[in-house]
Amino acid sequence: MxxxxxxxxxxxxxxxxxxxxxxxxxxxxxxxxxxxxxxxxxxxxxxxxxxxxxxxxxxxxxxxxxxxxxxxxxxAEPDAPRMAVERNEALQEEVRRLAVEAKHLGLKREQFVEMITRECDFLWGDGHAAD
Amino acid sequence: MxxxxxxxxxxxxxxxxxxxxxxxxxxxxxxxxxxxxxxxxxxxxxxxxxxxxxxxxxxxxxxxxxxxxxxxxxxAEPDAPRMAVERNEALQEEVRRLAVEAKHLGLKREQFVEMITRECDFLWGDGHAAD
DNA sequence: ATAGTGTACTATATCAACTAGTACACTTAA
DNA sequence: TTAAGTGTACTAGTTGATATAGTACACTAT
CATH class of the missing domain: 1.10.10.10 (Winged helix-like DNA-binding domain superfamily/Winged helix DNA-binding domain)
Structure with a gap:
């Protein structure tokens, strides 16, 4: 586990x-x-x-x-994430870091986006569902 | 700086x-x-x-x-990123962590992808250039 | 009562991070 | 040659986070 x-x-x-x-x-x-x-x-x-x-x-x-x-x-119930503002800014910052790292690794934009998309498919579902 | x-x-x-x-x-x-x-x-x-x-x-x-x-x-010249394999796996892992965090924050798939796209526009350029 | 829950507290040990100071090898320019 | 500027190496020490060990308390369920 x-x-x-x-x-x-x-x-x-x-x-x-x-x-x-x-x-x-x-x-x-x-x-x-x-x-x-x-x-x-x-x-x-x-x-x-x-x-x-x-x-x-x-x-x-x-x-x-x-x-x-x-x-x-x-x-817990997933409806009310706490510290949403601070954690949202932190998420923004981490996204920046990852994009910088990806570019230094020589990844092209499409490769990076595809890497993200694959993970989104796994978490949110494959299609374009509401959630 | x-x-x-x-x-x-x-x-x-x-x-x-x-x-x-x-x-x-x-x-x-x-x-x-x-x-x-x-x-x-x-x-x-x-x-x-x-x-x-x-x-x-x-x-x-x-x-x-x-x-x-x-x-x-x-x-240095950006042609030869070192430790590419290990750092690529580390990048994969971080992408997973960020997607998990985004979902816990209540973000929808489109919101997360849009956040990424915005950063990509800034680093790689707006259009669909070769690099 | 008894066992299982989360929590609080003190004490201790370990290790990474950082600072301070000194010294060395190298390059450049006066 | 001399002087200043470069990165590097080394020892010594402090601080703070991490993790452990042990004990104790309050609560819930059976």
Whole structure:
């Protein structure tokens, strides 16, 4: 379900955040579904419970999941993304970075756009659906 | 020319690398042009010369600039991107991350594609030129 | 009661990033 | 030759994020 990369400097809690968001975006986990408990996931990944807790707190801060004390943690409803303004600007900035990187790699405009389009097909669907 | 963000955890040397690549991709600096010396840039940005040196070494590793001992550092020719395979895979991965983030932000497919297209227009040119 | 949930807290260890200072090898020009 | 400017290498030290370990608390469900 979640695989950690030992190599590289990306923090464990960030890897959990990204992969959890990817699973939800792909539809592998759906709204209201229960995610693994802090202790369960920490024992599966052989890491400290505090590290999982930190990841879950970040996910909740972004509105991706919702925690209920004593019950557990669940996938939140996708209607109200929090910090939308700041994260939108951050997304803009990352798009710029990626385009610059693509050009330095020698990619042509069509190659880059095609790379994006392929990923969009996977996430949003192939055709031109409403969402 | 280069502006550092105090806030945030992004290392200074990485900010220099990214901004320098952006300047070159935009055409603000052209092949063969001299870039500021290590000591000059470090004194301008009020940072340690070693930090600038580290950024320049990373840029040379990526084939973006070329250093000549005793003479200075210059924008390299864009013909031979190094580490192309690894960096291409890294670019793929980042594209996935961005698409996931965009979907979590509630963006529709067309909005995301439009955001990309706008940046491509800026870097590669508006029309459908060969490059 | 008991077990399972998320959370909070202190303490500790590790490592990357950054700074400071010094020194060396090289190129260019006076 | 001398002086100034280039990139580079090295040691030493500080800071902050990351992760771990251990303990404890409040809540929920059975």
């Amino acid at each position: 979640i695989r950690l990369q030992e190599r590289g400097t990306t923090p464990i809690y960030e890897q959990i955040v990204e992969q959890m968001k990817a699973l939800i975006a792909k539809g592998a986990m759906r709204t209201g579904e229960k995610v693994p408990s802090v202790r369960e996931l920490s024992s599966t990944l052989l890491i400290n419970p505090n590290t999982v807790s930190k990841a879950y707190q970040e996910l909740e801060r972004q509105g991706v999941i919702q925690t209920i004390r004593g019950k557990g943690t669940f996938v | 280069i502006r550092l963000q105090e806030r945030g955890t992004t290392p200074i040397y990485e900010q220099i690398v990214e901004q320098m690549k952006a300047l070159i991709a935009k055409g603000a600096m052209r092949t063969g042009e001299k870039v500021p010396s290590v000591r000059e840039l470090s004194s301008t940005l009020l940072i340690n010369p070693n930090t600038v040196s580290k950024a320049y070494q990373e840029l040379e590793r990526q084939g973006v600039i070329q250093t000549i001992r005793g003479k200075g550092t210059f924008v």
